[in-house]
Amino acid sequence: MTADDSYSRIDDDDYPAYTMGRAAEMLGTTQGFLRAIGEARLITPLRSAGGHRRYSRYQLRIAARARELVDQGTPVEAACRIVILEDQLQEAQRINAEYRRNASPPTEGD
Template sequence: MTADQSLGRLDDDDYPAYTMGRAAELLGTTPGFLRAIGEARLITPLRSEGGHRRYSRYQLRIAARARELVDQGTPIEAACRIIILEDQLEEAQRINAEYRRAEGSAKPSSAA
């Protein structure tokens, strides 16, 4: 892999570029918090060849949302469930909008 290819991967939201320590630092939290949301199956970090957890920018955004809820007093398990449900709702709304667009384009136009 060339240096340009490696740098390009850093623009990929799913590329696991952050170590646990760096991720915790960026989020203003602890590695234990990241482990807890991993145990709750909110995010599943990838593992380096050495077995260390690595996080993507996408996972950090999810973790930041979890931290926001926990900071507001929501128990961590409930925060994880809320985020999962929010994600499912967003996906359902996206699919519904696609169906509506497809249905709208399939209807024959009526002449007045």
């Protein structure tokens, strides 16, 4: 990978740029929390060539939402399920809105 390739990924929300330690620090949580939400299949970090977990900005946003719920007293597994359902709902709403925009208006006589 060249330097130009690295710079082009700076704005990529899915690029796994953050180590587990840095991700935990940014979220104000522990590495154990990141492992727990990984085990609950909320996020699946990519692995570096050396086998270390790497997280993207998108994954950190998802993890931050789960942490909010856990901080409010929700068990980790339940928080992960809630975040998954919220994400599915948001995607369904996006698809529905796109469908409505693309639907042709009814013609007279329909």
